[in-house]
Amino acid sequence: MLKLQNISFVAPDGGKAAEIIRGIDLDIPSDKFVVITGPNGGGKSTLAKLIAGIEKPTGGRLFYEDEDITELSITERARKGIGFAFQQPVRFKGLTVLDLLRIAAGRKLSVSEACEYLSEVGLCAKDYIKREVNASLSGGELKRIEIATVLARDVKLAVFDEPEAGIDLWSFNNLIRIFEKMRVTEKKRTVIVISHQERILNIADEIIVLSDGQVIDQGSKERVLPEIMGAKFTADICPKME
Amino acid sequence: MAKLDAVQLRLLREVADLHEVPEGAYNIRANGEAAGRNSTANIEITSKTDVSGIDIRIKDGTKNESVHIPVVMSESGLKEMVYNDFYVGKDCDVVIVAGCGIDNCGSHDSEHDGIHRFFIGRNSRVKYVEKHYGSGNGTGKRILDPQTEVYMDEGSYMEMEMVQIKGVDSTRRTTIAALKDNAKLVVRERLMTHGEQTAESIYKVDLNGEGSSADVVSRSVARDSSFQKLDLCVNGNAACSGHTECDSIIMDNGRILAVPSLEANSVDAALVHEAAIGKIAGEQLIKLMTLGLTEAEAEEQIINGFLK
Ligand SMILES: Nc1ncnc2c1ncn2[C@@H]1O[C@H](COP(=O)(O)OP(=O)(O)O)[C@@H](O)[C@H]1O
Numbered sequence: 053m054l055k056l057q058n059i060s061f062v063a064p065d066g067g068k069a070a071e072i073i074r075g076i077d078l079d080i081p082s083d084k085f086v087v088i089t090g091p092n093g094g095g096k097s098t099l100a101k102l103i104a105g106i107e108k109p110t111g112g113r114l115f116y117e118d119e120d121i122t123e124l125s126i127t128e129r130a131r132k133g134i135g136f137a138f139q140q141p142v143r144f145k146g147l148t149v150l151d152l153l154r155i156a157a158g159r160k161l162s163v164s165e166a167c168e169y170l171s172e173v174g175l176c177a178k179d180y181i182k183r184e185v186n187a188s189l190s191g192g193e194l195k196r197i198e199i200a201t202v203l204a205r206d207v208k209l210a211v212f213d214e215p216e217a218g219i220d221l222w223s224f225n226n227l228i229r230i231f232e233k234m235r236v237t238e239k240k241r242t243v244i245v246i247s248h249q250e251r252i253l254n255i256a257d258e259i260i261v262l263s264d265g266q267v268i269d270q271g272s273k274e275r276v277l278p279e280i281m282g283a284k285f286t287a288d289i290c291p292k293m294e
Numbered sequence: 295m296a297k298l299d300a301v302q303l304r305l306l307r308e309v310a311d312l313h314e315v316p317e318g319a320y321n322i323r324a325n326g327e328a329a330g331r332n333s334t335a336n337i338e339i340t341s342k343t344d345v346s347g348i349d350i351r352i353k354d355g356t357k358n359e360s361v362h363i364p365v366v367m368s369e370s371g372l373k374e375m376v377y378n379d380f381y382v383g384k385d386c387d388v389v390i391v392a393g394c395g396i397d398n399c400g401s402h403d404s405e406h407d408g409i410h411r412f413f414i415g416r417n418s419r420v421k422y423v424e425k426h427y428g429s430g431n432g433t434g435k436r437i438l439d440p441q442t443e444v445y446m447d448e449g450s451y452m453e454m455e456m457v458q459i460k461g462v463d464s465t466r467r468t469t470i471a472a473l474k475d476n477a478k479l480v481v482r483e484r485l486m487t488h489g490e491q492t493a494e495s496i497y498k499v500d501l502n503g504e505g506s507s508a509d510v511v512s513r514s515v516a517r518d519s520s521f522q523k524l525d526l527c528v529n530g531n532a533a534c535s536g537h538t539e540c541d542s543i544i545m546d547n548g549r550i551l552a553v554p555s556l557e558a559n560s561v562d563a564a565l566v567h568e569a570a571i572g573k574i575a576g577e578q579l580i581k582l583m584t585l586g587l588t589e590a591e592a593e594e595q596i597i598n599g600f601l602k
């Protein structure tokens with residue numbers, strides 16, 4: 053479904069270049085629930101942005117459903133069915149939650165349809181539908197609305213960047229339910245979740261560990277999870293000072 | 295409204311949402327002449343005798359009634375100055391819809407300068423809506439220089455919605471207000487300028503009474519090579535509270551000058567000003583693009599929402 057071929061990304065960092073993603077090869081099969089994990093600053097968000105087209109790789113190619121999408125824009129990728137929930141969602145003065153969900157769905161969703169997406173992420177819909185997506189929303193509320201915008205789209209590949217951040221325990225249970233539902237739905241969907249949460253790692257078909265811009269481990273949950281939880285990995289994530 | 299032609303009817307829809315003769319009191323002015331008037335039992339509209347314009351007198355205790363006084367101009371080269379005075383009695387609750395639409399297909403400038411004065415009685419509530427709109431592809435400019443004066447008695451409330459989204463080449467809007475005890479003024483201005491347009495919006499609010507308050511919020515977008523000057527001034531002369539905010543988006547080569555000023559002449563005056571000018575945040579565009587919009591579509595959505 054999604055193939056990364058020797059993808060690298062160098063960010064121009066005030067003169068000296070920082071290599072954030074270093075020659076990643078990945079093959080994400082269809083209809084799988086894949087969790088990407090790894091230490092902070094390892095390049096997970098950057099990788100997600102490369103998939104959504106927000107950043108362009110400085111080397112390598114990206115294939116989606118056997119098509120080379122390396123040169124496609126964010127919009128073109130979105131229209132091909134790639135969805136992306138930001139780690140830090142954006143606020144909009146003047147746009148309501150309903151406006152945003154309608155934009156996401158690409159049609160004039162009825163209020164009750166929009167409410168369904170909000171209920172799925174644990175927001176009491178009628179309280180939120182007319183609210184502006186502005187500074188008056190808390191971080192956790194914003195995060196759930198962000199997830200709802202991806203649910204409202206008819207995506208084939210959904211990428212969620214740390215969806216659990218800032219979400220309370222009650223909504224977290226909801227989140228797990230959403231992901232489980234995405235797995236069993238008759239609609240074929242591939243889901244990539246960037247997460248540190250054991251409960252999310254626990255529902256993964258496959259776990260990818262990203263550290264220092266490289267894939268350091270990839271495999272089934274049964275094999276990778278015990279290693280992440282073990283001491284070996286925690287020792288590894290501390291970057292060496294030179 | 296038999297006297298109005300198709301262009302004038304279109305202007306009327308744009309500035310006053312009117313598709314037919316409005317209910318209640320109204321005065322429609324088209325190309326400098328009266329095109330329809332209706333007074334009601336509680337709201338009386340009469341022509342001024344010394345200058346052009348009308349007096350609108352609203353009786354004490356008039357509730358849930360409205361007055362529409364739209365102006366439309368479709369003749370190129372017309373220039374007029376009109377004085378309208380509103381005398382709102384005590385304990386009223388009314389809606390006043392003004393607005394001016396100019397269509398200029400000719401080569402001469404068309405200009406309407408409306409001077410509105412409001413005398414709002416004790417404990418009355420007024421909602422005032424004023425829309426400006428211009429259209430037509432002539433080389434003549436469409437110019438609007440309105441002046442509004444608001445005098446608010448004790449305990450009165452006035453909400454002003456001031457909108458100019460399209461087609462006015464040059465505008466200089468001056469609004470002054472003086473508030474007595476416990477009077478409250480709320481202003482919501484929305485402004486968008488294009489091309490070579492210039493817009494100046496000046497507010498001067500005197501909070502003279504104890505417990506008076508004002509909340510003036512301007513949202514604007516300057517596109518192309520247009521220029522806006524937003525001048526929001528509040529004077530706190532008693533125990534009062536004032537808040538002004540101007541929040542602007544600049545695009546292309548647009549320019550905006552925001553000149554906030556607060557003057558506290560009483561130790562119990564609490565005045566706040568907020569101002570922000572900037573282009574559309576790149577992150578907002580990116581988010582909407584990940585939802586399938588093109589960059590141009592994303593821009594439109596963000597601006598429409600912002601000015602809604
Ligand atoms: N545009 C950029 N310019 C410079 N450095 C960047 C840029 N984007 C990310 N980085 C850096 O790249 C590293 C990886 O960031 P990120 O992908 O956000 O990691 P993660 O999501 O795994 O925590 C971090 O050290 C971050 O500071």
Ligand SMILES: [Mg+2]
Pocket residue numbers: 096097098139213214
């Ligand atoms: Mg991250």
